[in-house]
Amino acid sequence: MAEVARPSQNQNERAVRRTPGWFDERLDIGALYRKYGRKAFPVHSTFFFGEMALFAFVILVLTGTYLAFIYVPSNADVTVNGETVPEAFASVQLIESIPVANLFRNVHHWAAHVMVASILLHTLRIFLSGTYRKPREINWIIGVVLLLLTLGAAFYGYGLPYDSYAVTATGIGYEIARSIPWVGDVVSELAFGGTFPTLGSLSRMFALHVFVIPLLIMGAVGVHLLVIVKQKHSQPGYARRLAEPGKVLGVPLWPYQALLALQLLLVMFGVLCLLSAFVPPHPLSAFGPPTPETPEVKPDWYLMWIYGMLRIIPPDVSFSLFGTTIDPTFIGGVLFPMVFFGFLFAVPFLDRTNRQVYGTYEYLEPLRQVPVRLAVSAATLVFLAALCLAAFYDKYDLSLTEIWAIVVAAPVVAGSAVYVIGRRFEPAHRFDTRSSDVRVAPEAPPTPLVEPLHPAPAPTRAPAPAGVSVAAPLPLPDERGKRGFMPFPTVAERGERALDNVVTSLHELGELAPLVRQTDDPDELLEILTYIESVRAGLADSNQTLIGVVRSEEELDRSRER
Amino acid sequence: MVEQQPRDRSSESRFPRRRFLKWLIRIGYGAFALAFLLPALALRTLKSEARSVAAGDQLVYATGNQAGSPVSIDDLAAGSAVQAFPKGKSDNQNTLIQLVHLPGDSDPPIVAYSAICTHLGCSVLAQLNKDGNIVCPCHGSVYNPADDAAVVKGPAGRPLPGLPITVDSDGAVTADGSFDGPVGPQ
Numbered sequence: 001m002a003e004v005a006r007p008s009q010n011q012n013e014r015a016v017r018r019t020p021g022w023f024d025e026r027l028d029i030g031a032l033y034r035k036y037g038r039k040a041f042p043v044h045s046t047f048f049f050g051e052m053a054l055f056a057f058v059i060l061v062l063t064g065t066y067l068a069f070i071y072v073p074s075n076a077d078v079t080v081n082g083e084t085v086p087e088a089f090a091s092v093q094l095i096e097s098i099p100v101a102n103l104f105r106n107v108h109h110w111a112a113h114v115m116v117a118s119i120l121l122h123t124l125r126i127f128l129s130g131t132y133r134k135p136r137e138i139n140w141i142i143g144v145v146l147l148l149l150t151l152g153a154a155f156y157g158y159g160l161p162y163d164s165y166a167v168t169a170t171g172i173g174y175e176i177a178r179s180i181p182w183v184g185d186v187v188s189e190l191a192f193g194g195t196f197p198t199l200g201s202l203s204r205m206f207a208l209h210v211f212v213i214p215l216l217i218m219g220a221v222g223v224h225l226l227v228i229v230k231q232k233h234s235q236p237g238y239a240r241r242l243a244e245p246g247k248v249l250g251v252p253l254w255p256y257q258a259l260l261a262l263q264l265l266l267v268m269f270g271v272l273c274l275l276s277a278f279v280p281p282h283p284l285s286a287f288g289p290p291t292p293e294t295p296e297v298k299p300d301w302y303l304m305w306i307y308g309m310l311r312i313i314p315p316d317v318s319f320s321l322f323g324t325t326i327d328p329t330f331i332g333g334v335l336f337p338m339v340f341f342g343f344l345f346a347v348p349f350l351d352r353t354n355r356q357v358y359g360t361y362e363y364l365e366p367l368r369q370v371p372v373r374l375a376v377s378a379a380t381l382v383f384l385a386a387l388c389l390a391a392f393y394d395k396y397d398l399s400l401t402e403i404w405a406i407v408v409a410a411p412v413v414a415g416s417a418v419y420v421i422g423r424r425f426e427p428a429h430r431f432d433t434r435s436s437d438v439r440v441a442p443e444a445p446p447t448p449l450v451e452p453l454h455p456a457p458a459p460t461r462a463p464a465p466a467g468v469s470v471a472a473p474l475p476l477p478d479e480r481g482k483r484g485f486m487p488f489p490t491v492a493e494r495g496e497r498a499l500d501n502v503v504t505s506l507h508e509l510g511e512l513a514p515l516v517r518q519t520d521d522p523d524e525l526l527e528i529l530t531y532i533e534s535v536r537a538g539l540a541d542s543n544q545t546l547i548g549v550v551r552s553e554e555e556l557d558r559s560r561e562r
Numbered sequence: 563m564v565e566q567q568p569r570d571r572s573s574e575s576r577f578p579r580r581r582f583l584k585w586l587i588r589i590g591y592g593a594f595a596l597a598f599l600l601p602a603l604a605l606r607t608l609k610s611e612a613r614s615v616a617a618g619d620q621l622v623y624a625t626g627n628q629a630g631s632p633v634s635i636d637d638l639a640a641g642s643a644v645q646a647f648p649k650g651k652s653d654n655q656n657t658l659i660q661l662v663h664l665p666g667d668s669d670p671p672i673v674a675y676s677a678i679c680t681h682l683g684c685s686v687l688a689q690l691n692k693d694g695n696i697v698c699p700c701h702g703s704v705y706n707p708a709d710d711a712a713v714v715k716g717p718a719g720r721p722l723p724g725l726p727i728t729v730d731s732d733g734a735v736t737a738d739g740s741f742d743g744p745v746g747p748q
Contacts, residue, residue: 190603292624310701311716
């Protein structure tokens with residue numbers, strides 16, 4: 001794999017010398033490390049949103065599993081401590097009475113918010129940087145599917161505590177599902193275990209919330225990550241200056257990225273625990289057990305836009321079609337979100353810049369050169385915000401006409417304003433986000449590798465003397481900077497170092513050749529052969545680096561001519 | 563003697579057989595998927611028995627301290643409302659009734675409607691708003707109880723169904739029949 005950061009000479013040496021451990025002997029874990037352990041992760045602060053979503057999901061699974069040990073998915077009435085409540089409600093009361101279970105319940109609730117929020121931020125980042133374009137359209141689509149699944153799981157999560165809020169919110173969801181023409185009854189009864197609320201409802205919602213949707217999320221996340229491994233990360237623009245074409249610049253998965261990720265997970269869990277301890281998100285006492293009366297319920301922020309649309313859609317927006325009525329509930333609660341998500345799915349195919357036949361988009365596009373995308377993001381966010389405002393429109397004494405004017409006009413105004421301002425600050429020189437190797441003509445003849453770049457320096461090392469040959473590794477400057485990261489060498493530096501390595505290794509191999517013939521001690525022969533292997537590996541690496549450097553230099557020359 | 567035909571080894575003769583097998587495999591997969599689709603559709607058959615209001619049902623308070631005891635209309639001030647169930651049928655939310663004492667000298671002074679909002683099935687607030695209208699807390703639909711619960715505002719498209727009632731001399735309320743329309747969203 002081209003992107004795998006190459007092991008340095010030192011590490012090669014270590015790999016050859018190390019005695020394999022018990023598991024290594026049986027499972028060859030080293031192979032796993034060699035193949036994936038050095039996958040490069042670009043360093044950029046916005047690259048953590050996806051990881052945050054993943055870790056929120058991990059926390060949700062862990063805390064949710066704990067809660068499932070105590071929770072009872074039944075809405076049959078039971079009498080506990082003289083109070084007759086649904087069994088599910090009573091079991092959540094029990095959860096609340098156990099401090100650690102209550103903490104996990106709150107963490108579970110907060111983590112759901114974090115998961116949705118980080119998926120949204122992740123999506124926004126991908127959109128703004130234009131990295132949903134070729135070759136990453138598939139992952140964009142899987143990402144939107146993940147967002148939908150997460151919203152679905154969150155909605156089912158509302159219903160499980162079976163308090164007054166749960167029954168009302170789920171009842172509304174049931175009615176929205178029932179408004180689907182032709183198949184509404186089938187869909188709503190499949191999704192809510194019969195005509196909600198009925199005895200089967202909670203079992204159905206529990207199975208969907210706990211088994212079906214999380215398994216689908218796990219599968220989709222797995223594919224999402226495999227596609228990233230296959231396609232490699234898109235990179236911040238600075239990588240183009242520092243890494244040769246087709247290579248990803250970043251910290252290796254093991255140990256740097258893994259430790260960073262672990263830190264992120266721990267910090268997230270800590271923050272969620274603190275939040276849960278001091279800001280319990282949805283205590284049972286807030287709404288109490290279900291009553292004939294409906295409390296004033298509002299969905300959480302991430303569904304507020306649909307709620308707002310349901311509120312302001314005029315009741316007479318309905319028409320008949322093939323013997324059924326398309327009613328406002330379906331238009332506002334199903335059709336409108338479907339259209340919205342349809343656009344989201346179609347983003348990679350609506351983008352007119354995504355028409356590249358050869359080559360791919362590999363670098364993040366600087367925000368300043370994408371006024372259109374900035375404007376579209378601003379308009380969309382303002383549109384959603386306006387719909388959230390619509391959820392409260394009568395609280396602000398707005399009439400229906402006024403709120404519709406805001407919902408329609410505000411996104412247009414915001415989008416146009418951002419576009420006009422963005423155009424003004426557009427840079428004169430555009431950064432090309434396409435992969436640079438596409439511009440290297442594939443039919444270019446093999447280039448003279450060594451001559452034009454550098455005069456070959458005299459070999460600097462004495463050949464390894466027989467018997468002690470393994471002891472002296474190739475000289476390499478200490479690659480680690482102060483903060484434990486690899487400093488990023490310039491192309492010229494890389495080329496120079498690679499050239500030195502190639503020449504030294506070739507020379508060394510030449511010196512080793514007679515030794516192989518001369519020796520008759522099998523131990524010594526093995527030692528020499530092992531050493532040759534390490535030199536050979538280093539040579540192959542350096543040579544490949546050199547090819548990349550020379551190619552990119554060529555490309556630079558060609559672009560100067562143009 | 564039958565002349566022995568040399569076996570045709572060209573791809574034309576072998577191809578249909580291979581294609582046939584491919585189709586067979588596809589049909590096999592399809593049947594496998596279908597085998598899960600049918601039980602999935604069968605999942606939906608759980609239904610609870612819904613009892614509805616009938617003539618002669620006595621109305622009892624739905625909420626509050628007096629929940630379950632017979633409604634006494636004398637306690638209901640003009641311009642206010644209370645929610646009730648037909649006695650013994652409180653397990654079906656859809657039988658919830660909104661009893662309104664209309665202000666002024668309207669005739670009849672006491673009217674009854676289904677308390678289930680026709681928009682998305684929430685129960686409306688027991689308390690009337692400052693204009694004396696019935697309000698649904700979910701999406702803000704407003705109904706006018708003095709005008710057969712016609713929609714004044716909001717996303718609901720249909721008035722609340724009415725319930726014929728009889729008020730005894732001692733203030734007890736009895737249903738005279740069932741709701742005059744389908745309850746809840748349709």
